[in-house]
Amino acid sequence: MTVKIRNIVLGEGLPKIAVPNVGTTEKEILSSAKNIVVAKPDLMEWRIDYYDDGIKHHNNLISTAKKLREIVGELPILITFRTKNEGGVRELDEHHYLDLVEEVIKHRLGDAVDIELFHDELRVKELVKLAHNYNVVVIMSNHDFEKVPAKDVIEFRLKKMVQLGADIPKLACMPHSARDVLRLLEATNKVSQEIDNPLITMAMGDIGKVTRIAGQVFGSSLSFGAVGKTSAPGQLSIEDLRNAEKYLAL
Template sequence: MATVKIRNIILGEGLPKIAVPNVGKTKAEIITNAKEIVAASPDLMEWRIDYYTEGIEDNEQLVATAQQLRELVGELPILVTFRTKNEGGVCDLAESAYLELLQTIITNRLGDAVDIELFHNEKQIVELVELAHKYNVVVIMSNHDFEKVPGQDVIEFRLNKMAQLGADVPKLACMPQTPQDVLTLLAATTNVHDQLANPLITMAMGDLGKVSRIAGQVFGSSLSFGAVGQTSAPGQLSIVDLRNAEKYLQMNS
């Protein structure tokens, strides 16, 4: 499997890396959260700017906050994510505004990586991926289903589609209703991991899905999300619990 470097970490090598979400609603909260996240020593910080409503309405403020964050976190890689409301985010944004915001994130290099959701205008998504690569920003392309786990063929199709559109790292998260649903996601992850050169990120959410968050090395997921304080998704573990659990399941060969 090929690897992808995000600043100073390599996805697809060794244990799955751990990202911690920063869900601050104000600049002060974002900075306070960032200090706590740095102290927890994750591999990456995900800055969830859909929580930062005053920032996404003011590009200058958004850029200024990003610059302050970078000074504070040093070499810790930053993934910038605006999660749309349809996929579990907290802020409603028109399609055109979402795409413009992604362009702002990329051209101002607000982070080392950007999350781009799969289900938007395909032509514009491809253009954004190309723009991100021009600015040396890693693209994590994502899809989230908070109601169900799609069929295995659907999961595999979506992950492959993300790679075809130029994503560096395809990501899919979904909500299981039964243990079989979790097995469906894990089977799809393993199959696509064997087929694609890209590192993958997959997870089943909620209590049923916790096993998928800690067993990424076994099934082929390269990143998991752990919380410092407030979680950003159902079933998210604390960074301490996640790190310990991953070590218990580490494969040495």
């Protein structure tokens, strides 16, 4: 199965490339968006956890989102608030995080929304349903900055996301050895053959870079590349990703 996000299709052809926008002020966010458009990625991830003023005042978030759309045109936008536990830059309690995701969906600030797996299950299911009612694609995610979980745990989490209604399950983790990287790739390959959804996985850090460029071989459908500032350890530039994908094209 493929999933369409605005005008791109995940799950067919080369893995798509998303570029994070990690501006901390409206001026930075809009300036960064202009640079991202020039780089021609497939998708822009707007990391709203970096936008302090937008989180404190949701009307600012909504206003900036409108200006952002004017700049990027038809480029698909994924809205992500990454919680501190999962590698984000701002603390937000459970209640406020879930309410924020609801606001993002209801105001349709983007074409897709990131919803973290490990939150109140009932609310997560409600948010997925709400997103689908608003025609917003759900990327459900889990990030482990300490380790690569056991293979069966990786498989369980990715499948759990699908059970909760996610369109695209995503898992990123931190390897400490080549064996860790292999474990993630094996789990990715297995799950990609067992579910209908496109999925996203990556190992972080230098040792995990191979997973960012070899996704197509093992079943991952999207990679994150940087234009300027990176949002995760081991993230490559969009130019490096494009070049690597060309060599690995199946």
